[in-house]
Amino acid sequence: MAYDYGSESLGIRNPFKAEGLLRAVRGLVVSLLGIYPLLQVVSLVQQDKALAWFYAAIGFMLLAGGLRALGGGIFQMLRFFVGRSVPTSLAPNYSKSERETAKLEQPHYKSVDLEEMLMGRKNKTFVEPVGFISRLVHTLVPKLIFLPYPLRNLAQRFSGALIATVIALVAYALTAFVCLTGLAGNTGDILLPFFSFVLVVYLIISWRSASTVYRKAEKTIETQGNLQLAKIMAFAILAPVLLGLLISYLLQQREIQRFVADLQQSELESFAVVPQLLLVLLFAAISGAFIFLLLKQRTAQVKAQTKVSEYRANWQENIHPRELFVNIDNIVMANRRYKEIPNRIYRELNPQLNEQSESKGDFSGEVIIETQPAYAPMEHNTLFKQLRLLATISGQILLLIGPFILFYLLFEAETVLQLIREYSALARPSDAITQGFAVNLFNESQFILSLIFSWLICHSFGRLLETYSHTFWAELNFDSLLVYLKCEGTYTQSKLTTGKGIYDSTASENYVMRSSLTPWIITSRIMSSTFADSGAKNVEHPRHILEMQDNPQELQAILDDIQGFLSDRETIASIKNQQDLSNTEQIYQINQQSRAMPVTSDQATLASPQQDAEASTSLPPEQPQTP
Numbered sequence: 001m002a003y004d005y006g007s008e009s010l011g012i013r014n015p016f017k018a019e020g021l022l023r024a025v026r027g028l029v030v031s032l033l034g035i036y037p038l039l040q041v042v043s044l045v046q047q048d049k050a051l052a053w054f055y056a057a058i059g060f061m062l063l064a065g066g067l068r069a070l071g072g073g074i075f076q077m078l079r080f081f082v083g084r085s086v087p088t089s090l091a092p093n094y095s096k097s098e099r100e101t102a103k104l105e106q107p108h109y110k111s112v113d114l115e116e117m118l119m120g121r122k123n124k125t126f127v128e129p130v131g132f133i134s135r136l137v138h139t140l141v142p143k144l145i146f147l148p149y150p151l152r153n154l155a156q157r158f159s160g161a162l163i164a165t166v167i168a169l170v171a172y173a174l175t176a177f178v179c180l181t182g183l184a185g186n187t188g189d190i191l192l193p194f195f196s197f198v199l200v201v202y203l204i205i206s207w208r209s210a211s212t213v214y215r216k217a218e219k220t221i222e223t224q225g226n227l228q229l230a231k232i233m234a235f236a237i238l239a240p241v242l243l244g245l246l247i248s249y250l251l252q253q254r255e256i257q258r259f260v261a262d263l264q265q266s267e268l269e270s271f272a273v274v275p276q277l278l279l280v281l282l283f284a285a286i287s288g289a290f291i292f293l294l295l296k297q298r299t300a301q302v303k304a305q306t307k308v309s310e311y312r313a314n315w316q317e318n319i320h321p322r323e324l325f326v327n328i329d330n331i332v333m334a335n336r337r338y339k340e341i342p343n344r345i346y347r348e349l350n351p352q353l354n355e356q357s358e359s360k361g362d363f364s365g366e367v368i369i370e371t372q373p374a375y376a377p378m379e380h381n382t383l384f385k386q387l388r389l390l391a392t393i394s395g396q397i398l399l400l401i402g403p404f405i406l407f408y409l410l411f412e413a414e415t416v417l418q419l420i421r422e423y424s425a426l427a428r429p430s431d432a433i434t435q436g437f438a439v440n441l442f443n444e445s446q447f448i449l450s451l452i453f454s455w456l457i458c459h460s461f462g463r464l465l466e467t468y469s470h471t472f473w474a475e476l477n478f479d480s481l482l483v484y485l486k487c488e489g490t491y492t493q494s495k496l497t498t499g500k501g502i503y504d505s506t507a508s509e510n511y512v513m514r515s516s517l518t519p520w521i522i523t524s525r526i527m528s529s530t531f532a533d534s535g536a537k538n539v540e541h542p543r544h545i546l547e548m549q550d551n552p553q554e555l556q557a558i559l560d561d562i563q564g565f566l567s568d569r570e571t572i573a574s575i576k577n578q579q580d581l582s583n584t585e586q587i588y589q590i591n592q593q594s595r596a597m598p599v600t601s602d603q604a605t606l607a608s609p610q611q612d613a614e615a616s617t618s619l620p621p622e623q624p625q626t627p
Contacts, residue, residue, distance in 0.1 A: 020076025027070030034062025161210035196273035211464035283461035341372035373478030398462030
């Protein structure tokens, strides 16, 4: 949505400054690390072009990654632009002042959902977890269901990766037992190193996929169910079998049999899977400790209330129904705006008046309004802040270790190239020299492969801690008033005349609407949550309701405003300017003078009925006539 500037700030500050600073420092160190190999390229081109290309490739990789981290960190520390239209509305907003902005929003709820939540005293945000893994996680942490969607999803994704790791290790232990005891036959010595390689690759892929946080996670809860668990178990069971069949087929080839026999006689170093597994388990334990403690501290602040304040009554008032709705919209709710920002209208006020005849009819109308959400930062304790900062630092350190490992590969690559050059310089190498060269090259390749795997493991867990801790930095909470008003009833029209006398006088005739009103008002003070980001869409992601608190004082204030409007209304038309009052007084004086003048015989016929009556009463009684 557009940046709508206002002179009054909403008080939302940039929550990513500390995180951006740490990221920028890492990017600066990696960038400096990448400059060194690039500076060596000029001198290496004349000596060994292959090594020069390798130095250039590693240098460009380090420099690109460092500049990306440096730019991202600086971007996170820049000014946090927040307009008057943020955060996103709960439902489609029909406010006339937000027509263009409302088109760009993607709210999570509909107006029907808000009505159901207020009427039913329930919260549709807390959906039931689906799937075995999801239900297991929510069973172990009961209050997890009351957290926002991104926090629930990252807990599920981490648990899924942890379960996948445990099952893969169990499968590896079974495979190692079969291979080491000789149950696998001649293929046991070859099957175990291959499966170790596949195991490490599988664990890296699992944790790397678990470190990704999708933006769709803010709208729905991911499913970690039986299908996910079945995939993990199927791989753990089928991978050793398929590898065994493949190796058995390959060993039937004579050339491969001879090559394997030669390798078995050589002093080859097997793939060191134990350090990689220990590294995965160590980083998984550290990451799990951070995530578990952060979620525990966050769930400690959960209240999960679904309380509302309600008012129902019947009023008999001299008012047109439309005037009541207009007053509620333009005065009562407008007086409750936050920093003069228009309210969010989720159900437009459109009263329906059904006129059954010229003097009576029925009406109905309803409206759902939310005041502008006010930023209400959560009061985190010191432990939560320290854990969040330590998790961010740990993630940046792991992401920094990876480039140093990649930098160390430059010297290992130089060793391998030196080994190849020495062997190539021999005119006719003997079988023993060739075999020694193959063994040394294989062992160096094993070491380089271990370094690459260590780099990938550090990068995967570093990215996991960076993205997960970023989620805890990004949470923003808002406080607002949500009001649902429904009013039905009937009205009748009557004529009210006041000030009418026998003689000419000033009178007031008014047509009065006598309405029977049945209002139903439900209000709740809600706490909603959204997750910020750096950039143009910083506070424009979906917002979810987490708490609903009753507010009897605010409801009573709304009723006082409505009833005050009803009691202060004027039913009888009156004179409110001095000129009309002076004209009325002149007419009254003329009437008084005309009534004070004596009546002549010519004016007798023009006497008023009152004068005729007075005259008849003043005459003596008529004497009877004698015959």
